[in-house]
Amino acid sequence: MENKKNVTLNKKPKVKWRKWIQLFFFLLIAAIAINKSLVENGGGITWFSSASLHAICPFGGVETIYNLLTVGTYIQKVHVSALILLGLVTFLAIVLGPVFCGWICPLGTIQEWVSKIGKKIFKKKYNQFIPSKVDKPLRWLRVVFLVWVIFVTAKSGTLMFQNADPFYALFNFWTGEVAPMALAILGATLVGSLFISRPWCKYLCPYGAVLGFFNKLKFIKPSRNSSTCISCKKCDQVCPMNIEVSTAKSVRDLSCISCFECTSDNACPVPETVTITWRS
Ligand code: SF4
Ligand code: SF4
Structure with a gap:
């Protein structure tokens, strides 16, 4: 198919790697949580991990850092595994941005699953209900929430x-x-996902607030080639975080979750127009 800029549009079917990886982590964490309950009741699979959710959640590492530095102990229910995971997720975020949010976090995944119903109901109106004037200040709520969580955790x-x-x-x-x-x-959060994409991630997630800052540092980012862009805005429509990729040179927005749905390997119909590039 030819367009007005005489470029050949993408026609090849896309492999949805991200969807499969999200499903894998969702099932893994669900299995760990269910098995833990079964083990506590004398059942379950004993060789399978019966770690608590706090032990496998990297945000537990964030919450315990203050205590570890000041008192030298972990806060209740959190232990070293959370700090190891925090290190791994931080390393990934330095290189790729918040891929934990876009590819791993099961709460992000379930919001995306619910959003499919919302998209069917509201079609193009989906994810457009909150005016930009209201949306922009609301995005800072998650930073306020992060400060509150760290404060009350350190205090208690x-x-x-x-x-x-x-x-x-x-x-x-x-x-x-x-x-x-x-x-x-x-x-x-689940009801809100019927109207807007990832409401928890956008407005309240304290760990998303932490990882969001890595968008300013990340080595790998989506970049747009304005000379081949046909301004179709498909990249904007597909972005779960309402980022205007169609006018950006490269994406460093604090809300980006590094899902890479906007790229020419996914939504952008023009090859080599939104690509994943290394920071120079
Ligand atoms: S800008 Fe691209 S990579 Fe970032 S959240 Fe939006 S679609 Fe995902
Ligand atoms: S999807 Fe975005 S970057 Fe790609 S051609 Fe359309 S407006 Fe340009």
């Missing part, structure tokens, strides 16, 4: 965030241990 020495954590609620709602506020936030 316990995982206070668990009481509001939709990730913990998602993989523990059957245990009776989840605080009503966490269940309510999980419910609001």
